[in-house]
Amino acid sequence: MRLLYIEDDVEIGQWVKDELTAKGYEVVWLTSGLNLPESFADVDLVILDVMLPGLDGFSIGKRIKRAKPEMPIIMLSARSSIEDKLEGLEFAEDYVTKPFHPDELAKRVEILLRRFDRTTTSKRKIKHLEIDFSSNLIINSLTGEEILLTGKQFQIFSYFLRHLNQILTKEQLYEGVWEEPYIEGDKTLMVHIRFLREKLEINPSQPEIIETIRGIGYRVRA
Numbered sequence: 001m002r003l004l005y006i007e008d009d010v011e012i013g014q015w016v017k018d019e020l021t022a023k024g025y026e027v028v029w030l031t032s033g034l035n036l037p038e039s040f041a042d043v044d045l046v047i048l049d050v051m052l053p054g055l056d057g058f059s060i061g062k063r064i065k066r067a068k069p070e071m072p073i074i075m076l077s078a079r080s081s082i083e084d085k086l087e088g089l090e091f092a093e094d095y096v097t098k099p100f101h102p103d104e105l106a107k108r109v110e111i112l113l114r115r116f117d118r119t120t121t122s123k124r125k126i127k128h129l130e131i132d133f134s135s136n137l138i139i140n141s142l143t144g145e146e147i148l149l150t151g152k153q154f155q156i157f158s159y160f161l162r163h164l165n166q167i168l169t170k171e172q173l174y175e176g177v178w179e180e181p182y183i184e185g186d187k188t189l190m191v192h193i194r195f196l197r198e199k200l201e202i203n204p205s206q207p208e209i210i211e212t213i214r215g216i217g218y219r220v221r222a
Contacts, residue, residue, distance in 0.1 A: 001044040001113055001164075002026045006033055006060065007076070008052050012098075016047070019102035020109070024166025033060035040068045045113055047105075050077035050088070058087055065091045072112040076100070114162065124161065126222065127209055129200060131161070142202075152177070153196050156189075160210065160220040169217040193218065 003020060007013040008031045017027045028043075030036075033055045037043065046064055050057035061073050073092040077084065080097040088095045093115075094108050124131045129147070130139040136154060138147040149157065155177050160168070174182040174189050182189075197204040211219045 001162075002028065002042055003045050003047060003109065004037070004040075004043045005029045005047045006031075006052065006057070007047075007049040008032060009049070016102065016105065020106060023106050024163055025109070033057075033063075036060070036064070040064070040071055043068075043071065045109060045116070046071060046073045047109070048073055048075055048092070050075060050079055050084070061088070062091050070116065072116045074105075074108060074112065076105075126161075126220070128202065129209065138200075147199050149196070149199060152192060153199070156192055156196060157200070157220075160218070164220060164222045167213050167216055167219045173218065 001024075003025050005013070005017060005020070005027050007016065007029065010031075013029055013031065017029045020027050032053050046061075048057045048061050048064075052060070055063075057075060057077070061075065064071055064073065074094045074096060075088040075092045076096050076098060077088070078098040085095050093112055096105060096108060125141075128140055128142045130141050131137070132139075138149065138157075139145070140147055156173065159173060159176050168176075170189055171182040174180075174186070193210060194204075197207050197210055200209050201207045209220060211221065213219055
């Protein structure tokens with residue numbers, strides 16, 4: 001997922017960019033709203049500071065919403081008055097006051113991306129797989145055959161696709177899909193991954209789609 005982040009404070013900007021990059025996001029960081037993209041086609045979410053040189057964050061956010069009404073926006077600000085929050089929430093989906101913990105921001109980003117998930121209305125191709133999320137259809141392009149997944153298998157694969165290129169631990173996957181705490185030693189996820197590979201991989205014993213990252217977890221790369 002590609003995030004547009006606008007923050008003029010260099011120390012805060014670098015810190016937030018590094019933290020979100022470590023979570024697997026591609027972050028485009030600008031220090032003002034003067035060089036906004038002409039098209040937001042490649043942007044999945046905007047994180048916007050309020051206090052900026054030139055146009056303030058409220059003005060920039062409203063401009064972005066006019067250009068791209070479906071674009072999710074998170075406002076960041078040290079301004080915590082109810083008036084400021086209400087002004088921001090007139091157009092933004094979330095308003096986070098400074099100081100904040102990076103894990104809190106990352107979780108808010110994840111929740112918004114899930115709510116505005118573009119993969120559910122678009123097609124994606126990964127190696128020999130053609131995925132159409134509007135109809136929950138997966139086709140093996142080499143054979144032209146449909147790959148049928150169980151509901152839980154599809155949930156796991158969808159979670160991977162929402163976190164493309166990100167290394168996910170067993171705990172993250174289990175808690176993200178089952179929405180309950182992971183119990184150490186539970187083999188449920190491993191069994192589902194094995195069956196998922198048997199359906200998705202050309203050679204399940206040498207997986208190229210769902211990679212095992214030894215000692216950490218799994219990853220699906222675009």
